[in-house]
Amino acid sequence: EIVLTQSPGTLSLSPGERATLSCRASQSISSSHLAWYQRKPGQAPRLLIHVASSRAAGIPDRFSGGGSGTDFTLTISRLEPEDFAVYYCQHYGSSPYTFGQGTKLEIK
């Protein structure tokens, strides 16, 4: 089973700043089968990024994903107030399809 470790656990930033979230896998993820989700309190998770760097439908271009192998990042170029949430990475290269524990992005 691939273990995904996200860092930092909590990131405190201000609107307008740039956010960089990390996701490290315990072994290489094939074909960059890595996705990112956003989750706000009381809401269902929302798919942001798949295949490591492709934005899902309707996702603003301030969200970008990168990385390969075992190290992946989610970058939010300029934080909007609605971006403060919990972010999860998830791999789907092989079963079981596991998630990271999440990074909470909070307003500083």
Add this chain to the structure above:
Amino acid sequence: QVQLVESGGGLVKPGGSLRLSCAASGFIFGDYYMSWIRQAPGKGLEWISYISGSATTIYYADSMKGRFTISRDNAKNSLDLQMNSLRAEDTAVYYCARGSITWDYWGQGTLVTVSS
């Protein structure tokens, strides 16, 4: 718009059974793989199972095999999860989601509590 609404959660004793349902709307249900995913209190998200649009392909996480059964009724736009021999560690919010290995729409979840 796409909507997924779970139901059927509640309090059940260890060893008991529960059947969860997910009502789908806003898309052609039979065209999509569907999945169940859960999140235990204070724990991470955990994928349980997926089923193809025609129900010909079904896959479970190894840890869920034998106790959980996924099914669907395309005529009713409904996805089900039959859970047997429930344990305290099955206590979680259970989500249905559209997709097989990534999920673009999720429901709000239904809480299952396994306790005596």
